[in-house]
Amino acid sequence: MEFKSLAPHLHSTAEAAATFFKQKYGWTGFKAEQEITEDIQLRPTLQTTTRDHETICIEVSESPYSGTLDEAVIACKNESLPVKLIVVIPKTGVPQTGDFQKLLGRAKRNSVGIVEVDNSGNGTILSEALSLSLSGVRKVNPKEFPPKYRQALAEAESTFHSNPAKGCAVLYDEIENLSRKVAAKTQAMNLWSTKATYNFEKDNWAVIMKDMVRTFPTSKSPAPALTAVMIAGILAVSAHRNEVGHKPKSRAQLVKRNRELRTRFESAIDQFRDLVNAAKPLKV
Amino acid sequence: MSVNATEAKLLQVDTELIDRNPDNPRINFRQAELDELQESIRLYGVQVPISVYKQDGRYVLIDGERRWRCCLKLNKKKIPALVQEKPTPLTNLILMFNIHSLREQWDLLTIALKLPKVIKFLTEDLGRTPNEREISEKTGLARGVIRRCKLLIDLPDEYKESIKDELTKPRSQQILTEDFFIEMERALTTVSRAMPEVVPDRNAARDVLIKKYKTNVIGNLVQLRQIPKIARAESVEANKAVAKSALKKLFQENHYTIEQAYEDSVSEAYSERDIVSRAHSLTERLARLSPGDIDDELRETLGELREQIQRLSEA
Numbered sequence: 001m002e003f004k005s006l007a008p009h010l011h012s013t014a015e016a017a018a019t020f021f022k023q024k025y026g027w028t029g030f031k032a033e034q035e036i037t038e039d040i041q042l043r044p045t046l047q048t049t050t051r052d053h054e055t056i057c058i059e060v061s062e063s064p065y066s067g068t069l070d071e072a073v074i075a076c077k078n079e080s081l082p083v084k085l086i087v088v089i090p091k092t093g094v095p096q097t098g099d100f101q102k103l104l105g106r107a108k109r110n111s112v113g114i115v116e117v118d119n120s121g122n123g124t125i126l127s128e129a130l131s132l133s134l135s136g137v138r139k140v141n142p143k144e145f146p147p148k149y150r151q152a153l154a155e156a157e158s159t160f161h162s163n164p165a166k167g168c169a170v171l172y173d174e175i176e177n178l179s180r181k182v183a184a185k186t187q188a189m190n191l192w193s194t195k196a197t198y199n200f201e202k203d204n205w206a207v208i209m210k211d212m213v214r215t216f217p218t219s220k221s222p223a224p225a226l227t228a229v230m231i232a233g234i235l236a237v238s239a240h241r242n243e244v245g246h247k248p249k250s251r252a253q254l255v256k257r258n259r260e261l262r263t264r265f266e267s268a269i270d271q272f273r274d275l276v277n278a279a280k281p282l283k284v
Numbered sequence: 285m286s287v288n289a290t291e292a293k294l295l296q297v298d299t300e301l302i303d304r305n306p307d308n309p310r311i312n313f314r315q316a317e318l319d320e321l322q323e324s325i326r327l328y329g330v331q332v333p334i335s336v337y338k339q340d341g342r343y344v345l346i347d348g349e350r351r352w353r354c355c356l357k358l359n360k361k362k363i364p365a366l367v368q369e370k371p372t373p374l375t376n377l378i379l380m381f382n383i384h385s386l387r388e389q390w391d392l393l394t395i396a397l398k399l400p401k402v403i404k405f406l407t408e409d410l411g412r413t414p415n416e417r418e419i420s421e422k423t424g425l426a427r428g429v430i431r432r433c434k435l436l437i438d439l440p441d442e443y444k445e446s447i448k449d450e451l452t453k454p455r456s457q458q459i460l461t462e463d464f465f466i467e468m469e470r471a472l473t474t475v476s477r478a479m480p481e482v483v484p485d486r487n488a489a490r491d492v493l494i495k496k497y498k499t500n501v502i503g504n505l506v507q508l509r510q511i512p513k514i515a516r517a518e519s520v521e522a523n524k525a526v527a528k529s530a531l532k533k534l535f536q537e538n539h540y541t542i543e544q545a546y547e548d549s550v551s552e553a554y555s556e557r558d559i560v561s562r563a564h565s566l567t568e569r570l571a572r573l574s575p576g577d578i579d580d581e582l583r584e585t586l587g588e589l590r591e592q593i594q595r596l597s598e599a
Contacts, residue, residue, distance in 0.1 A: 004304070004353065004356050005353040005354070005356040005357040007313045007314070007315045007318060007452070008313070009448075009449070009452040010315065033356065033357075035359045036359075038359075040359060041326060041358045041359050041360075042357070042358065042359060043356060043357055043358075043359050061315065061319075062315045062316070063315070063316075063319065066319055066322075066323070067323050067326065068319075068322055068323065068326055068357070068358065071326065
């Protein structure tokens, strides 16, 4: 590979990095110092595209993070570009200083991966890279939820970064479970205007929710925040339950899908929080 | 051999159409320095145009390789450039020496590695080998710098490589610096001339000194200057055999320091020479004084000196 802007003493690290990523993840076809898009002010040292249409950018440097990366990270997040940015630093065997640790923390906060590689292509992952199109997702504030839901939320959030569809699915499961319990409890309390005979744990979720929108709430409900509008919103979530497994066929589709999933994830978190709060008086 | 800079045109040149100059003596770009410049260009753009000349529909850099590299990294499509006429190979090389050595401090090895090419071109131009003054005039390098460069040029490749590796580090982290090698070469050259049998294998001696420097047996560069003094034992009428023995021991893998070798061999002789030299100087100055010129304090000090001289003379 021919490098024009990489300092000559780092060329061997770049070559070793290509070897490492090929062995570790099967990433091949790296190109040297190509632009990501016309507008992004960074030409990473190495770049390739995976079978899943994700762009892998490897930046070889002695420092784990720099201001130049900041701008590229923000641009990728804003454009929802499916880019994973990994900084490769040469393995020196020398203990790293406080400054290094600070920069490492900054890289992690920005979802940038850090890998130490020696000249033989042996690497140590110091921090995993997340897809920048997904890492811009609003962080979940666990304090907004009762402790019993926090583990599931943390799992959903961490899964979202590696597999956004699955991350959404974990969240939808929680919404479904809680809404089924709410439906069963309110039916048992005779708060629906009609008597339903569902198996609330097993019957079609969307059908139950549709019926609930139509027949609930009544003025007797001890949970006034649990409105028809809120239940209709939950019903809308059920429409996406079956979409999550489809693989994008192109980069454009991947960008579109990631944008949608990011929005859905954020809105599902809001819905779940509202549902949890609204259902509190029911003690489900 | 001149380039008419007044005819240069300032253009916005496509960064992709620029090639580095193969004669740029600069071989090492420290990452930290590049990062700093990159950040400045990202925030404020390229404030000083680079210099290029046109060749076969593309542009070749004369000055501004770091700025150009940073622009490529930042995915900038254009860079301001002064487009000059194509220089001759000698002018091309000398231009870069002058531009860089006057404006920023290059690593000495960088200059040293290109100096033979300058000498070759100058030899062709003059029809004879240029002398040190001529090389200095053409390149803008001080003659002392040229001499230091020659010491580096003559190093075996493996040592040049180790300097190159060292130069990639920030200056504060460099141990085996160019200065270390220059001091070491000066020392070994003197020893080889005065006592050739002490250094039968120069690389072995280098390796020992490098190891001793890395492990702090040699504490600083200045200590290396004592080695030539030991080798010139005869000039201060010290015992040459003792000096040889001390140097032989010094060039072996052990914890024997330069200071110990100096102390064991020539320290007293140099100290004596120092006293003689000072005594001569003092005698000359005193001879120029008359009794009325001296005050009580000086009279008292001279009395103490007389006592010491008498003590030594009577011994």
